[in-house]
Amino acid sequence: MLSLIxxxxxxxxxxxxxxxxxxxxxxxxxxxxxxxxxxxxxxTFSTFISYSLIEYAHIxxxxxxxxxxxxxxxxxxxxxxxxxRPFEGAPVLTLLIVTxxxxxxxxxxxxxxxxxxxxxxxxxxxxxxxxxxGLYLNTQDLGVLGVVLVxxxxxxxxxxxxxxxxxxxxxxxxxxxxxxxxxxxxxxLALGWGLASAVGAVxxxxxxxxxxxxxxxxxxxxxxxxxxxVLGGIESVLGAVVGGVAVGILMALVGTYIPGGQDLRLxxxxxxxxxxxxxxxxxxxxxxxVKRV
Amino acid sequence: xxxxxxxxxxxxxxxxxxxxxxxxxxDEGAIVALLGANGAGKTTxxxxxxxxxxxxxxxxxxxxxxxxxxxxxxxxLGIAHVPEGRGTLGQLTVWENLRMGAYVRRGGASKVDYDRxxxxxxxxxxxxxxxxxxxxxxxxxxxxxxxxxxxxxxLLLLDEPxxxxxxxxxxxxxxxxxxxxxxxxxxxxxxxxxxSIALQAAAHAYVLEVGKVAVSGTSAELQKDEAVRRSYxxx
Amino acid sequence: MRRxxxxxxxxxxxxxxxxxxxxxxxxVTNQFFTFEFAKVAIFVTALIGLNLLTGYSGQISLGxxxxxxxxxxxxxxxxxxxxxxxxxxxxVAGILAGVVGFLIGIPxxxxxxxxxxxxxxxxxxxxxxxxxxxxxxxxxxxxxxxAPAMPPLGLDLSQExxxxxxxxxxxxxxxxxxxxxxxxxxxxAFMAIRDSETAAVASGISLAYYKTLAFGLSAAxxxxxxxxxxxxxxxxxxxxxxxxxxxxxxxGVVIGGLGLDFGAVLGSLLVVWLPYYAEKASGxxxxxxxxxxxxxxxxxxxxxxxxxFAPHGAAGLVQRGWRWYLLRxxxxxxxxxxxxxxx
Numbered sequence: 001m002l003s004l005i006x007x008x009x010x011x012x013x014x015x016x017x018x019x020x021x022x023x024x025x026x027x028x029x030x031x032x033x034x035x036x037x038x039x040x041x042x043x044t045f046s047t048f049i050s051y052s053l054i055e056y057a058h059i060x061x062x063x064x065x066x067x068x069x070x071x072x073x074x075x076x077x078x079x080x081x082x083x084x085r086p087f088e089g090a091p092v093l094t095l096l097i098v099t100x101x102x103x104x105x106x107x108x109x110x111x112x113x114x115x116x117x118x119x120x121x122x123x124x125x126x127x128x129x130x131x132x133x134g135l136y137l138n139t140q141d142l143g144v145l146g147v148v149l150v151x152x153x154x155x156x157x158x159x160x161x162x163x164x165x166x167x168x169x170x171x172x173x174x175x176x177x178x179x180x181x182x183x184x185x186x187x188x189l190a191l192g193w194g195l196a197s198a199v200g201a202v203x204x205x206x207x208x209x210x211x212x213x214x215x216x217x218x219x220x221x222x223x224x225x226x227x228x229x230v231l232g233g234i235e236s237v238l239g240a241v242v243g244g245v246a247v248g249i250l251m252a253l254v255g256t257y258i259p260g261g262q263d264l265r266l267x268x269x270x271x272x273x274x275x276x277x278x279x280x281x282x283x284x285x286x287x288x289x290v291k292r293v
Numbered sequence: 294x295x296x297x298x299x300x301x302x303x304x305x306x307x308x309x310x311x312x313x314x315x316x317x318x319x320d321e322g323a324i325v326a327l328l329g330a331n332g333a334g335k336t337t338x339x340x341x342x343x344x345x346x347x348x349x350x351x352x353x354x355x356x357x358x359x360x361x362x363x364x365x366x367x368x369x370l371g372i373a374h375v376p377e378g379r380g381t382l383g384q385l386t387v388w389e390n391l392r393m394g395a396y397v398r399r400g401g402a403s404k405v406d407y408d409r410x411x412x413x414x415x416x417x418x419x420x421x422x423x424x425x426x427x428x429x430x431x432x433x434x435x436x437x438x439x440x441x442x443x444x445x446x447x448l449l450l451l452d453e454p455x456x457x458x459x460x461x462x463x464x465x466x467x468x469x470x471x472x473x474x475x476x477x478x479x480x481x482x483x484x485x486x487x488x489s490i491a492l493q494a495a496a497h498a499y500v501l502e503v504g505k506v507a508v509s510g511t512s513a514e515l516q517k518d519e520a521v522r523r524s525y526x527x528x
Numbered sequence: 529m530r531r532x533x534x535x536x537x538x539x540x541x542x543x544x545x546x547x548x549x550x551x552x553x554x555x556v557t558n559q560f561f562t563f564e565f566a567k568v569a570i571f572v573t574a575l576i577g578l579n580l581l582t583g584y585s586g587q588i589s590l591g592x593x594x595x596x597x598x599x600x601x602x603x604x605x606x607x608x609x610x611x612x613x614x615x616x617x618x619x620v621a622g623i624l625a626g627v628v629g630f631l632i633g634i635p636x637x638x639x640x641x642x643x644x645x646x647x648x649x650x651x652x653x654x655x656x657x658x659x660x661x662x663x664x665x666x667x668x669x670x671x672x673x674x675a676p677a678m679p680p681l682g683l684d685l686s687q688e689x690x691x692x693x694x695x696x697x698x699x700x701x702x703x704x705x706x707x708x709x710x711x712x713x714x715x716x717a718f719m720a721i722r723d724s725e726t727a728a729v730a731s732g733i734s735l736a737y738y739k740t741l742a743f744g745l746s747a748a749x750x751x752x753x754x755x756x757x758x759x760x761x762x763x764x765x766x767x768x769x770x771x772x773x774x775x776x777x778x779x780g781v782v783i784g785g786l787g788l789d790f791g792a793v794l795g796s797l798l799v800v801w802l803p804y805y806a807e808k809a810s811g812x813x814x815x816x817x818x819x820x821x822x823x824x825x826x827x828x829x830x831x832x833x834x835x836x837f838a839p840h841g842a843a844g845l846v847q848r849g850w851r852w853y854l855l856r857x858x859x860x861x862x863x864x865x866x867x868x869x870x871x
Contacts, residue, residue: 029642033642035645087835090835093586093588094835096642097588097782097835101829101831101832101835103828104827104831105824105827105832107824166389166393167396170393173384174382176380177380178393179345179365180345180373181393181396181444182396182397183396184365185365220653223654226646230643230646263658264657266654267654267657270647270651270653274647277635281638
């Protein structure tokens, strides 16, 4: 029983990481109805930047963390302006393929710069157990949860309290009306990409201490983030968070209690995606869109 | 000189052309009505002004050529366009709609503007946190005007404010439009199918027919003119 | 897509040249190149399948590498366990992969656009670990090693030449089959669904039938390609059929030209030769960074560039050039040129 509780808690922590990347996906999806397949690879790229800052520039982890978030934000904005904007109004299929192009390109560039050798990445939290009642909790897991909660709070405040956050919501929901109110909708999309890229970078920097740092490290995470986003409803911010935690717990249990479950976790992700889409396509928190053929 | 002037404006939706050389002027401080049958080009004329349709021709606002500006830049000059369908930001709250109205204002929505708007629409403070989509049609129309006023516009473009509303609500809305015009010195260009109520409010009117100005004059002249009344105003 | 209506002498000439090149290629190149061209033929098969699905019926799949895995492992397991001749496993691999594709096509029916991409992406990612997991069948990480495919007795061919002719022959047959499908009732139904599902249903086309059929066909082609790949390399392992294979297929089909007959051929030339030249590009360096052996960057960049500058891919460019040539000839002959019929 204790071991089950411990698995659930560590699942929640990993789920927080999935939730962050899922959140990044949702931000882009809300802005332009496209799942950004490159989100994970962009996060990997960002994580490598923080790695370089820590290892070569000898900057403290948390300072590197902040600098990386800022760089990632800029990167997201630039990518949207330079590579996504030219395809404005193109069919979804085209945009999807563009993000897949970004996926391969980012993967290649990361490998080009940092190589394919696995690197260990020391995060901001010590990896040591603390005893709590009969439970052994990991400071790392608790730290991850803390960072994710702070990030969620900041995003919530941004979207409800600031002018730019409100304008981003308005622009993604009602681009035409927003334009008439003086909102530069194109820049709001770029801002969305920037935010998504920054949020994704956080997920990368949180997961890298748990797994090893390598150019392909986010691919499985991306699949779980997709699973989380689909489960929660791909347009719902709350759904991404709840979905992420649920997927985190599920994968922790699959990995522990099913023989050889580590290998099968990705397949479970696939199964969850397919089942959710068949049973409740809008996800847990999504609005059902009426689109019958 | 007129605040807004259109000269020889042509506009098209893909291959279908909707305006064939519209020329008109709106004087500062006036209420001007744009009348005409369905498909005459009234909405397109407003869209040409706010740059949300492809067009050629000259449009000047306060001496600036605005014919090549993006919609958001036109808005930034102080032209508030309440589009067909009211442009309600339905999933946002009433207060968020108003904040978006003040988007182009430095520092965002100010207390002064909010109080002024609530002076016209006294129901707003009580319903501040209601989701806009759940308002009634009349309330949404009023919210649309309120949102436009938060911008402190110099020119207000209204597209059929009476559409789908009960006569009593229409009366109230036009009363507010007149008040806004008098107290806040906002120039108004209003598109209407309901010609009689528009002519009561407006000093001057243009009648469009198949993408062109067919008749224009003061409201009094148009109301008196038997031929105009019969063929264009339908009463 | 407008078909070139009449068989022109130029076309016949081109076909003859193509046939001569196809047959003569292995006699003028070395073993390595012959083998690489056998791989081109394998990818042509896989890409024709993906083009039927994505290009003609408008459904995206990032999971055709997984169907290739089904085909490849079918062949490897059958040959290893039963010892039957490798060539008999090719149709089995195709049919089995087709059935799997058909089954996957059923949930895919309800999924469009982004969701279908997500589900097939998940399929592509989860196949290698699943293959690792069931190692009693699949040999796990180590994969399965097969006896090399020898040319039939009495044929005076090297192993590479035989593989080349085998793969090209199958690719050619499957190409003609797809050519027929595209021009049949079924092909028209695919394209109607691609252009507008609503309109297709309104004209009495069964979405369920045609969408799953497209999935099944596409998977069967991938299965045959996977089988041929296993035979050609006499080896399968989980990493062969990973996400990067599925992505390479998508890159190939987009760059070749979605919904165009020869797109698959041009696309597979790229998919096979780009990594080769990327390997050679190790001389290309920025500071201490070497671009050698990293085709991904080029794939990504090419994909975006092609979508932007030539949305119909390489085959689209060729087709445009061909039309331009025809038009110029017509113009030279008659004083009044016909108006250009734009698509």
